[in-house]
Amino acid sequence: MAAAICLNPSPETRSARLTDSHGRVIHDLRVSITDRCNYKCVYCRTGESVAHAESAIAAGLEAPTHYAELTIEEYLRLIKLFVGLGITKVRLTGGEPLLRRGLVELIQELGSLRTLTGEPLDVALTTNGHLLGRLAAPLKAAGLDRVTVSMDAVDEPTFERITHVPGSFQAVLGGIRAARAAGLTPIKINCVLLRGFNDDQVESFARFARREDVVVRFIEFMPLEEGRLWTPEIVVPLREIVDRIGRVLPLVSLPPLEASETARRYTFADGIGEIGIIAPVSQAFCGACSRVRLTSDGKIRTCLFSQIEHDLYGHMRRGDGDDELREYIFQIVQGKEARHHIGEPGFLKPSRSMIHIGG
Numbered sequence: 327m328a329a330a331i332c333l334n335p336s337p338e339t340r341s342a343r344l345t346d347s348h349g350r351v352i353h354d355l356r357v358s359i360t361d362r363c364n365y366k367c368v369y370c371r372t373g374e375s376v377a378h379a380e381s382a383i384a385a386g387l388e389a390p391t392h393y394a395e396l397t398i399e400e401y402l403r404l405i406k407l408f409v410g411l412g413i414t415k416v417r418l419t420g421g422e423p424l425l426r427r428g429l430v431e432l433i434q435e436l437g438s439l440r441t442l443t444g445e446p447l448d449v450a451l452t453t454n455g456h457l458l459g460r461l462a463a464p465l466k467a468a469g470l471d472r473v474t475v476s477m478d479a480v481d482e483p484t485f486e487r488i489t490h491v492p493g494s495f496q497a498v499l500g501g502i503r504a505a506r507a508a509g510l511t512p513i514k515i516n517c518v519l520l521r522g523f524n525d526d527q528v529e530s531f532a533r534f535a536r537r538e539d540v541v542v543r544f545i546e547f548m549p550l551e552e553g554r555l556w557t558p559e560i561v562v563p564l565r566e567i568v569d570r571i572g573r574v575l576p577l578v579s580l581p582p583l584e585a586s587e588t589a590r591r592y593t594f595a596d597g598i599g600e601i602g603i604i605a606p607v608s609q610a611f612c613g614a615c616s617r618v619r620l621t622s623d624g625k626i627r628t629c630l631f632s633q634i635e636h637d638l639y640g641h642m643r644r645g646d647g648d649d650e651l652r653e654y655i656f657q658i659v660q661g662k663e664a665r666h667h668i669g670e671p672g673f674l675k676p677s678r679s680m681i682h683i684g685g
């Protein structure tokens with residue numbers, strides 16, 4: 327285990343926490359460490375890349391990547407720069423991050439980092455859970471705090487119709503239970519709801535949350551898929567989810583854990599269990615956004631719906647020093663978009679689809 331590392335930003339950026347021109351303090355970094363995935367979820371990978379992946383997986387080869395991947399050491403250097411500018415929470419995403427060799431070592435290194443206030447860095451991970459059964463214990467031992475599992479159905483046929491991977495349902499259930507046994511709690515489950523695909527899962531997912539002691543978060547479908555699936559009608563809005571669950575299991579609203587929390591939290595009238603609803607379409611939360619993203623090939627995206635991205639890795643490759651790179655990050659974040667414009671005239675889908683951005 328590496329000794330605790332205290333990052334020493336240069337004098338001119340020491341006091342300059344990452345803020346944008348709208349006055350929002352940015353303390354949450356999401357890092358995609360690969361855009362490869364072992365699932366082909368219908369609402370995510372709707373484009374031509376599915377054909378490639380199928381042949382690669384059938385041949386036992388890893389799915390071809392679309393964008394480059396950095397080395398683990400390069401991600402670590404870039405993440406340290408962000409932490410030196412006030413980032414307190416790092417979430418590792420993908421594609422599917424558990425496919426990435428060196429993940430355990432990366433988490434071990436991140437686990438030894440301290441924030442500017444000397445607190446341990448908060449390290450989280452979002453996964454489809456397929457490989458969690460095998461990796462939960464080593465990830466916990468390496469310093470991972472908690473895990474979020476993407477799971478879009480609680481019945482096997484629907485689940486496997488969505489993922490296109492036979493046996494995936496039992497693998498994910500096993501992964502969730504292994505994560506609990508390893509102490510990666512609280513376990514959050516992210517369920518993207520699409521009308522006509524899995525909106526029949528709402529009530530059973532609420533029961534699943536209570537039965538499995540996991541926090542199920544329903545996510546309104548956003549136009550981030552590869553193909554052209556998204557329409558306003560396919561979105562199941564927060565109001566409808568609350569009404570439907572409330573009819574079978576009365577809900578009680580809970581306060582947010584922090585101002586930039588994306589989920590609206592609810593418990594049940596009997597106090598057993600918790601759900602959340604992330605409603606970027608019907609009840610956007612951009613005003614309190616505290617997030618920026620780093621793509622698997624080292625580009626900064628200041629918003630999920632950015633039309634442009636910024637080549638931090640390119641600056642590193644050309645030899646910029648840490649102070650120059652910090653200054654670059656600082657300037658880029660200043661220009662962070664105020665909000666998304668989903669459903670508005672002239673709305674443009676982002677320049678990358680979700681699998682190539684990371685959650």
Ligand code: SF4
Binds near residue numbers: 612666
């Ligand atoms: S859409 Fe962009 S600004 Fe809004 S919450 Fe998401 S990342 Fe933040």
